[in-house]
Amino acid sequence: MKTLLTRLPAWKALRAHHKKMRLLHLRDLFVADPDRGRRFAFEAAGLYFDYSKHRITVETFKHLFALARECGLRKKINDMFSGRKINITENRPALHVALRAPEGQRILAFGRDVVPEVHRVLRKMADFSDRIRCGKWKGHTGKRIRNIVNIGIGGSDLGPVMAYEALRYYSERNMNFRFVSNVDAADFAEATIDLDQEETLFIVSSKTFTTHETMMNAKTARQWILRKLKNREAVARHFVAVSTNQPGVAAFGIDPANMFELWDWVGGRYSMDSAIGLSTMVAIGHENFYRLLSGFHAMDEHFRTAPFRRNMPVIMGLLTVWYNNFFGFRTTAVLPYSRHLRLFPSYLQQLTMESNGKYVTIDGDRVNYETGPVLWGEPGTNGQHSFYQLIHQGTKIIPCDFIGFCRSLHSSVTHHNTLMANLFAQSEALASGKTFKEVIAEGTPGWLAPHRVFEGNRPSTTILADRLTPETLGKLVALYEHSVFTQGVIWHINCFDQWGVELGKALAKRIGNELENASSPRLTHDSSTNELIRRYRRLR
């Protein structure tokens, strides 16, 4: 079916409805309905979701839900959960939900139940991580492993490093966890500068085991190990791999018995709960990793079964469409009030922008509407002292997601009260603003008043959880995964491929050869690129 999104009745109704909505102010909406803060909020899977500070009414959601129905969202959700090949350009299912399915649940990929395989790999991971954590797995010289270095990039890095930071409170504090992703030599050098080879184990994480950056860093790691241990057999004790590519792993010199498998039906950016999470499991222990998975699963079940009007990922995804396509707001900020979640926005950048940064529909047509917005963010309160100025008084409107916890992991209640007071204050200030009259009433001179006025009417969601636990992290990640999927269904794009990364990779290979081999034939790039290459060759 060709996409006719902008001709759907619900799309047209939303366009008309937007004309009214853009004139309404959140301050007035709250005054008109004193119960708004409860009406547009609910709890599911242990997360409290307040979307009352959005520029919406009951009618807005009537049209948005109609749009979801007209786009076949319910069927598409079922297709994903039942293992249909929804990633059509790569001819495979997108079955990350199977990674957290409990034993006994049946999920078919290519006609085969994948849940038993998932649990077989989980048990192998648990056995390995237990042996590392209790010191049974020894390095080549018999020393205990104290340092784990994950080498990977994109989905093979961002999930592990984000989860380690997020769950550091639960981590084994007598071990070091480092992450090497960038092909810039500084990354490897800085990650290993104070480590002893005899106590270090590398997890080479790469779904394909061909990614240039990861392979180069893995080779550097192998040299680094051999420089001190001087015996090729040491590689087996100091390297394990996570991959789908067993021949590639074996060719590198890693014993295939020490390879942890993942599958084609897991996308890189949807893989932090697969064996790609091995470093996470070593850090927090297998029981906590299972808790993380149960959090993911709880949100999966919520997404799969809840009616749209009480479905958090559906509502979140539809709000993104509402702002992106009708108001023309082009970015979203994710603002966790938690230091532990400081890498969550970077993680979400890949999840959202690699999934939905596409101008071609599933049918191969150029879209005639906007797709995925730019996502960015930093933890509060730090962001308040940097870019919040623009969020409050800039000319761009940036819908924000505030994420906070009712209980801190750390003992100071005063710190936590202050942190949360800031979160609540920001969303209130953004929504209500401060009028000229209010500013003058405070005694501000007229000439200064315009600078101190806040227009308000700036939308935000607030997500509150009890504490940052492994379960909570799983729920939050799954919430965003399914929100991204909801958006992709509306925009009729494939959330699960990433052809947009290929051209740069191919050109980098060609230019890499030209840099290595300075006497290579005439440069045939555009004149800018030719000149940059020549200049680099001269000055390096």
Ligand code: F6P
């Ligand atoms: O280049 C993009 C990408 O393919 C991501 O989608 C993926 O997460 C990353 O590279 C790493 O891929 P791999 O795990 O195969 O090394």
